[in-house]
Amino acid sequence: MMKVLYNIIVLVLFICSPVMAERHPHILVNEEDKAAILDKIEKETWAKQIFNQTQERLEVYVERHQADPHWILDRYLMNRVPGKRYTHFISDKEGTRLIGYRGDAPVPTVRVSPHKRSPITAQGRAYVVPEIENLIPNDTSMTMNLLNPVTQQYERVDPQSYVAAINGRINVLAYEASVIYWLTGEERYAKFAADVLNQWVNGVVYQEPIDGPGRTGFLDIQTLGDEKEKPLVLAYDFLYPYLVKHDYSLDNYEKAFEKIAWTLSFRGYTGNNWFAAESSTLVAAALSLKDAQKRNYYLEFYLSRDTIVDGCGQLSLPSATKQWFTADGHWKEPGGYHNYPVSKLIEAAMMLENNGYQIFNKYPELLKAAYVMLKYSFPNLTASAFGDTGRPRQSIECLESAIKMADKYSLSILPDLVDAVKILENAGLYDRENTGITGVLCFLPKLPVVNTKGGKLWNRxxxxxxxxxxxxxxxxxxxxxxxxxxxxxxxxxxxxxxxxxxxxxxxxxxxxxxxxxxxxxxxxxxxxxxxxxxxxxxxxxxxxxxxxxxxxxxxxxxxxxxxxxxxxxxxxxxxxxxxxxxxxxxxxxxxxxxxxxxxxxxxxxxxxxxxxxxxxxxxxxxxxxxxxxxxxxxxxxxxxxxxxxxxxxxxxxxxxxxxxxxxxxxxxxxxxxxxxxxxxxxxxxxxxxxxxxxxxxxxxxxxxxxxxxxxxxxxxxxxxxxxxxxxxxxxxxxxxxxxxxxxxxxxxxxxxxxxxxxxxxxxIKIPDGVNGSALTVETKQGDIYIFASTQELLEIPVRGKKCCADWNIFAHTKDKNMIYVGSGTFAEDENFEIRAKKKGNFFLEYDQKHLLVRSNVPIEVIPKDKSVNEKLRGESYIDAGEKLFPLE
Missing domain, CATH: 2.70.98.70 (Beta-galactosidase; Chain A, domain 5)
Incomplete structure (x- = not known):
């Protein structure tokens, strides 16, 4: 019965879904996009700079690979010893570390990060991740010599989560090389990337997701870590014609990609940012599947279907936007956790847009989330760092993606997004050259020319x-x-x-x-x-x-x-x-x-x-x-x-x-x-x-x-x-x-x-029995500020002040006098008395020439000077709003 139901579901999804391109590439871009991208590189300085820097960074690896193809492959962390080419990995019950290994594949398998955290020195600092050049080739030891940044000494320790970090760096090189190959046709880049990819897939096809609680992943103790495999999924999309041309076996990719898709569909937390942070890897793996029924089945876990068992699985985009975004688009965790899940949800949506789905015109939350960090920024354009976080700031990549999609659908939010870019540019914090090779592929050559609001992003x-x-x-x-x-x-x-x-x-x-x-x-x-x-x-x-x-x-x-x-x-x-x-x-x-x-x-x-x-x-x-x-x-x-x-x-x-x-x-x-x-x-x-x-x-x-x-x-x-x-x-x-x-x-x-x-x-000493506080601040220029907080009528023994409000400020400066009342009903200085029948906010500013009154409730303003009262012409009762009176 369950099998019949499954077949019905995937058949319906197949019929109702956009047709997925069988051509390659199709996840991030299509073959038809190449000419425009090359034109972008030729004409736009930022794109040319990224392209050139990527080539320069890859050159040493690609050139060495021509003469020594084993150099990079031998530095990939694998289970290489016959009898220990593990296929099954067992976690402790908390999902913190691996406690067991089983199985033996006929070829080396990919090492799995044995611990969810980075190794930490006795001084409380993380060890330094070794550069690829410093790795021992064919290293099968479970420990590494890592640099202690405090003592500057090397220490033999368990690399823990650095296993995936090291392999992830090589995966990124393979992805970048695959893109350069696609853009230039130079097969030496393809050869480098394809050999890394081939070694990886031939090993992982024998491996199973970790045996452990729902937080454990496929090639990482945490499902979050499986994102490090996404570069290879994308590399396959660009390398496909080369792999076919040069007779690389393609038999294992479907199985490998489905293992990633399955793991991220049914594992990982839904009660925090994990499911969102995994979303683009899930979508990339799903889009790589040639079996249309399976492809659409896994895509639905992003598009519309939740899979939650004991708090693990995937929340779909409709559920995510409803449960995890504020009305203005802030992710409901500390600001330092905003960009990570939001950028992945946006990246996944961009992939789907490229494959015929319409996402951004249906989910405005993604576009709001793309620039909301600026809304909560300090004047240096960093945001508050409450909770488990570093000092967050606005993501350029999120902005670029949102601008492209808002422009595509001619959405009204586009001026706000472009305005956000201009704010960052004026502060010297927006550099398109930092968007990487993916930015060259996916972002607009130039930002749209629109009428912006001119920096009206911030409220008081x-x-x-x-x-x-x-x-x-x-x-x-x-x-x-x-x-x-x-x-x-x-x-x-x-x-x-x-x-x-x-x-x-x-x-x-x-x-x-x-x-x-x-x-x-x-x-x-x-x-x-x-x-x-x-x-x-x-x-x-x-x-x-x-x-x-x-x-x-x-x-x-x-x-x-x-x-x-x-x-x-x-x-x-x-x-x-x-x-x-x-x-x-x-x-x-x-x-x-x-x-x-x-x-x-x-x-x-x-x-x-x-x-x-x-x-x-x-x-x-x-x-x-x-x-x-x-x-x-x-x-x-x-x-x-x-x-x-x-x-x-x-x-x-x-x-x-x-x-x-x-x-x-x-x-x-x-x-x-x-x-x-x-x-x-x-x-x-x-x-x-x-x-x-x-x-x-x-x-x-x-x-x-x-x-x-x-x-x-x-x-x-x-x-x-x-x-x-x-x-x-x-x-x-x-x-x-x-x-x-x-x-x-x-x-x-x-x-x-x-x-x-x-x-x-x-x-300021206040009368006994009065629940309140008061203080005075005197400036070097002779200005006096008197502050008081009280829930009952408070008589301040300074210049005849009286008040009753959550917050009262009486200011006497060389230019003007001010009375400020927050959530109160009464304030009095030597010149005016202000009353309100219900709690509200009001503000008076006056000098010899003018009286400015603002309030959010009706108030009565009573001048103590008869001549001032005459100039008000009996307008002592003032409705909420603003009123300016001449006093001359």
Whole structure:
């Protein structure tokens, strides 16, 4: 019955599907495309450069192959010893490593990566993958001499995942050589590629997918690793005429390609990015099958049919776009995981488009995803690095593919895509010469000429709901732009970090999340990088951690989620003020039952200066540690007057019990002891280019606080040259932080201790019994900024200020006065009183000549000066919107 059902399904699919070309090539391009591609190489500098560089890189291998055809073949990692030409490979029950080998083929078989992770040195760094030239020919040992990058010594170790990495490099050479052969007709390139391909297929045809859990692959312990076979699948498509002409046996290819297609259809995770990352290899293998029924059967697992058993298999494109993309196209994992699965889904779709299917006009999510990373970028066009990730940035390849398809279907998104390219080009970050030989084959010769929106890509605020991630920005100038991010939630590849922030300044991300550790199972990753101590957050009772113990891997850490209380502007909404914005979030830290609240605000002073205000409440009655990590060479603490504060060295940071947050990893710890005066921390990053970078962290006088400095482990998210350097850390430690919340004002500058515009930061004492906080910031120019956060009417003992709102700012500058209210009902200064019947956002800006009013709710504006009231002509009740009144 099952066989009959199978035959019915594949027959229907065969009848309903586009006709697959029997000619070669057909996966990426067709024979008819060759003339246009050669013309592209001839006329377009970027394509010519790639073509020439590819030829130059291949030349040494191709030329050597003419005289010594065994050289490259002998360096391919194979099971060569008779009796040990394994055909069956057995994994442990977790799918981490191989524990057994069986079978003996009549020819050498391809070695399978014996472990899912890279080999790691005792110092926590990955060993260096050896160059092809340094490989021992016909090496059958299970260990290799690998270079330790720290000691610069060679050490005999298990290569683990490097087995597939090494063979993958040779596979890429074969693919590139096959393309050069197709374009030029020079058979020496074909001979090189065909011999690699022939040795590979004659071995793998005897091999079976790994015997193990659903995560295990065919030629790699993980299905993800089977992507390294895709270059050979593509090479076969270009080499086919040569293979036929020179009597290479073609009998084994159908079986080999189906093994790849079967493995990727029914194995690999569907609860993360794996299925998407495997999609282009699956589609390439399926398109290579000559049996039309089988070809269409496997293609359906990308096009429309899900195959999920115990969380493994494939999600089809319709399911993927519905379950794994946000409305604007962001993959629902950390930004560093966006480009990998999205690029493969797009690549698979491009292959299908080339074979008669229409994909991109039906799935706009793919086109949105192709440029969405720019939407969430800092002013240097990198994105936030929360979770298990490095510092992500926009993919050029995704953009190029999307532009070609949007142009093909004349879609309205095309101007946005081209606009994204122009943004990258203007920043010197878009180079088509980096798109490789596949770019030469598949991308347009020139970008379409369209009317673009002129860089209107960025909103003042954005949000990613799945990650409870909220960002604010003010200006996208690389050197002077400001942007901050607060986030924390339970999702795949998250970290246990509470309400963690990243801060941008002086041309780079200065206050950073650390990214992941050496591997997902390495003690440093499990005990530090994924834990509270590695992040810019607050540790409660020295014990903050996930609700269920984290023991390693790249999965989900159960920490609950940050909740948004209020935010101005809301994502996608026009801001009320050019100078101010804020987010107010709250969080219940489950392990210690601690209630926390964080208010983060941007204040723009002028085009070159601004600062961040951070107010963090945490009600744990044992202790609360406020942590801030900043890139740099060092950090020093100063008094408000600029005198250095002498610190006492201590053996370790104060920890509790087993130290779940990972505070024990702080080194070179120094402390002020209990210190009741104001403190200014200066983080110095003098190796930044083109200008030095500094972060001044102003901490107003607070009772019962101890300040610490330390060095934390390196972060993989830092800008060079700070990528592999320890991070300076400043912490504040106190009890009863809910009564006196942590307050820090961050000012990025390029001029050291004397730089910046802030002169002083002070707390404002508020009446007993009032639940709120207030502070004042004075600039060197004499401007005064008063900040207050309160849920009840608060009378501030400075110039008659009163307010009731989540966030209030009163600004007195030499040019104008401003009142800014976020989610509030009342504000009053010496000149105006503003009331709202329901909570809302409103902003007043006034000088001697004008009064500007903006709000998102109806408000009543009451001038205290009768002459001003007369000039308003009774218009004290103002509807939501904007109104400008002359005061002269």
């Amino acid at each position: 605020t954005e949000k990613l709901d799945f990650a409870s991630c909220y960002l604010q920005r003010n200006g996208m100038d690389r050197q002077n732009g400001l942007m901050c991010v607060v986030q924390g939630a339970t999702y795949n590849h998250n970290h246990s970090n509470g309400m963690s922030v990243e801060l941008y300044g002086a041309g780079t991300v200065m206050g950073i999340d650390p990214g992941n550790g050496p591997t997902y199972e390495h003690p440093m990753h499990v005990e530090y990088y994924t834990q509270w101590a590695a992040h810019n957050t607050v540790v409660a009772a020295g014990s903050s951690t996930s609700l269920s113990p984290f023991r390693g891997g790249g999965g989900t850490k159960s920490i609950g989620a940050v909740e948004l209380v209020s935010m101005e502007p809301l994502a996608g909404i026009k801001a009320l003020s050019d100078e101010f914005s804020y987010t107010l979030t709250k969080y219940k830290e489950g392990a210690t039952k601690t209630n926390q609240e964080r208010l983060l605000s941007i204040v723009r002073i002028d085009e070159e200066h601004g600062f961040y205000v951070d107010i963090y409440r945490s009600d744990n009655k044992v202790s609360n540690d406020y942590l801030y990590h900043n890139i740099g060479d060092n950090v020093e603490l100063y008094t408000v007057d600029g005198d250095i504060i002498e610190l006492q060295s201590i053996s370790s940071y104060p920890c509790v019990g087993k130290d779940s947050p990972g505070l024990r990893y702080f080194k070179s710890v120094r402390t002020t002891g209990c210190y009741g005066k104001g403190v200014v921390a200066l983080f110095s990053a003098e190796s930044l280019t083109p200008k030095h970078g500094y972060m001044k962290m102003w901490m107003p006088a607070t009772p019962d606080v101890s300040y610490f400095t330390a060095l934390s482990p390196e972060a993989k998210t830092a800008q060079a040259p700070y990528l592999h350097k320890p991070l300076p850390v400043v912490t504040m430690r106190m009890e009863k932080a809910a009564d006196n919340p942590f307050v820090a004002v961050y000012e990025p500058t390029s001029d050291g201790l004397s730089g910046g515009v802030i002169k002083n930061v002070e707390r």
